[in-house]
Amino acid sequence: MPSVVIIGASRGIGLAFAAAYAAEGWEVHATTRTPEDPGELGDIGGNVTIYGLDVRNGEQIAALAREFEGRTIDHLINSAGVLRGVSRDEMMAVNADAPLNIVAALFDAVARSAHKKIAILTSQMGARHGGGIPSSPYGESKCILNDRFREIEPEWRAAGVTSVVFHPGWVATDMGGAGASVSIDESVTGMRREIAGLSPADSGKFLTWTGAEHPW
Numbered sequence: 380m381p382s383v384v385i386i387g388a389s390r391g392i393g394l395a396f397a398a399a400y401a402a403e404g405w406e407v408h409a410t411t412r413t414p415e416d417p418g419e420l421g422d423i424g425g426n427v428t429i430y431g432l433d434v435r436n437g438e439q440i441a442a443l444a445r446e447f448e449g450r451t452i453d454h455l456i457n458s459a460g461v462l463r464g465v466s467r468d469e470m471m472a473v474n475a476d477a478p479l480n481i482v483a484a485l486f487d488a489v490a491r492s493a494h495k496k497i498a499i500l501t502s503q504m505g506a507r508h509g510g511g512i513p514s515s516p517y518g519e520s521k522c523i524l525n526d527r528f529r530e531i532e533p534e535w536r537a538a539g540v541t542s543v544v545f546h547p548g549w550v551a552t553d554m555g556g557a558g559a560s561v562s563i564d565e566s567v568t569g570m571r572r573e574i575a576g577l578s579p580a581d582s583g584k585f586l587t588w589t590g591a592e593h594p595w
C-alpha cells in the first residue's frame with residue numbers, strides 16, 4: 380500500500396487525514412507533539428506509526444528525516460498550524476517556516492516514491508486578494524507561506540514532485556470552532572479526493588477543499 384506522512388495529526392484536520400488513510404490500509408506515518416500521550420491518534424487502528432515532532436524543532440525534523448533515509452513517502456501532508464494563543468514569533472515559525480523546512484527534510488523520500496505528492500495546509504486568510512499582505516499575524520504567516528511555496532515549487536516540480544497548498548474551508552475543529560460551516564469529514568474527504576486526482580499539471584495550485592482554484 381502507499382505511504383503517507385501527516386504532520387500535525389494529534390487532532391483536527393491532521394487526525395482526520397490519518398484516520399481516513401489508515402482506514403483504507405495505507406501505511407500512515409503521523410506526527411504529534413505528544414507521542415507519549417497520542418490521544419485519539421493512538422486509537423485509530425490500522426498501519427499507523429507515531430512520531431514525536433514539534434515543527435519548530437530542527438533537530439526533531441532531522442530525526443524524522445533519518446527515519447525515511449532510503450525509504451519512500453507517496454504523500455506528504457503538512458496540517459500543523461496555529462491561529463491564536465501564541466506569540467507572533469511562534470505563529471511565523473509554525474505556519475510560515477516549518478512547512479518548508481519539513482518538505483526540505485523529507486523531499487528525497489517523496490521524490491523516490493510512486494505518487495510524489497505534497498499538500499500543505501494554508502488558509503484563505505493568507506491570500507492577498509489583489510492587495511497587500513494580510514494584516515492579522517495569522518494571515519501574514521499564511522501569506523508568507525504562500526509566497527515561499529510559489530517561489531520554491533518550480534524546483535520541486537522539476538524534480539518530478541506535484542505540490543499544492545489548500546484552503547480547507549472554515550472547518551469545525553478546535554481552530555475553526557463549533558460554528559464553522561464545513562465539517563472535518565467534508566473537508567478531509569474533499570482534499571483527499573483532490574490529492575488523489577492531482578496530475579503534474581496541477582502542481583503549484585492554491586486549491587480549496589472542493590477542488591476550486593483559490594486566488595492568491
Ligand SMILES: NC(=O)c1ccc[n+]([C@@H]2O[C@H](COP(=O)([O-])OP(=O)(O)OC[C@H]3O[C@@H](n4cnc5c(N)ncnc54)[C@H](OP(=O)(O)O)[C@@H]3O)[C@@H](O)[C@H]2O)c1
Binds near residue numbers: 462501551
Ligand atoms: N479549521 C479551519 O477553519 C482552518 C481554516 C483555514 C486553514 N486551516 C489550517 O488547517 C490546518 C489544520 O488546522 P486544524 O483546524 O486542524 O487546527 P487544530 O484543530 O487547531 O489543530 C492544529 C494541529 O496543529 C498542531 N500544531 C500546532 N503547533 C504545532 C507545533 N509547534 N508542532 C507540531 N504540531 C503543531 C496541533 O498539535 P497539538 O495538538 O500538539 O497542539 C494540532 O495537531 C492548519 O494549518 C490551519 O491553519 C484551518
